[in-house]
Amino acid sequence: MGAAERIQGANQFEAGKLSPYWGEHVARYIFALQFVEGKDILDVACGTGYGLPFLRRKANKVVGVDVSLEALSEAKDRCDDKTNVLLADALRLPFRDEAFDVVTSFETIEHLHERQEFLREIKRVLKINGLLVLSTPNANYTKPVNGKPTNPFHVFEYTPEELKIELDAYFLVESFLGQKLSDKIKISPFYSDQIRLPKDPLTQTKLFLWRLMNKLPVIVRERISEILWSKPFYPSENDYKFDQSVIKDAPVLLAVCRRVR
Known part of the structure; x- marks a missing residue:
């Protein structure tokens, strides 16, 4: 999310499982856990840091960055000796080249005008063979009007084909998936x-x-x-699936990309 959108929704995330947004967003961090064990992780646009405790379950070190001081003031409460947060622009990250094993960035790229610069900067701070785990809304689902997203906080939303082309210019795309509610959930909260x-x-x-x-x-x-x-009213993080077969019309796209050079 962009800074304004994150702050606007902060109380929703702080409500935890009582929020309709919690399960959908946390599911992405749970998905990323399979790649982070013993690794140094950077979470770009971490917002209030709700995802940091999940990453640090398995990671060696977790750093979250965001452009919002207000969001980071909440994120600091989630820090420990393995977790830190910094005020930083995603286009000018304050880290040396090849500093991280894995970069996560969920619902960020759609807020940016300088999307290629964003991807280049992530590539710069990733180690060779490091991974980027990135998500963004699916334009096939959100249906921008004349190319303009209906969400006022979004600059550009990708179709699966557009996102794949964008990522291929910088990374090897190893997995390209759609995020969708499990079929067992008959009524979405959205x-x-x-x-x-x-x-x-x-x-x-x-x-x-x-x-x-x-x-x-x-x-x-x-x-x-x-x-x-025998479960909360709203879907939990366990009620979402990531599957290549639903990528055409899933609400959210998720890519796992490797820096190969």
Whole structure:
């Protein structure tokens, strides 16, 4: 997210599993864990640092950078002897060449005018054979109008084909995936997903009941959800999948890229 968008949504993330955004965003950090064991990690545009504790579970060292002092003031509360945060511009990272084994950057590139410069800078701070794990909204899903994103905080949104071409100029793309809710979750918490649901009576009845529950006081809603389904009302990080087969129309694109030279 851009700085304004991150601050606007900070309270949503701080609500943890009580937020509809939590599971979708944390799922990307959980996905990245498979690449970080014993490694030095840079999280570009870390925001309030909600993802840092997940990365440090397995990493040797984690550094988060962001352009927002307000966001970093919250992120500092999540730091320990393995974690640090710095005020820094993603286009001018304050690190030597080949400083990190893995760079993560989730929902960042769509906020930038200088997207090629951003990728070059990430490549510079990555070690040879290091990995970039990057996500961004899928334009096939968000449907920009005349090339302009409907999200006012976004500068440009990529189709899968456009993102692949952009990344190929700097990295070897090893995995190119779509992020989507698991098929077992019938009602997404997001309106953009809900308006795409089938119009048959059964599905629309489920949606109607979901919306009724969503209006209940949080304590009541969560208690009912635990009784009925033994889980929080909103999808958790475990309810999202990353799969090449859904890349065409998934809400979010995720790429794992290697610096080879």
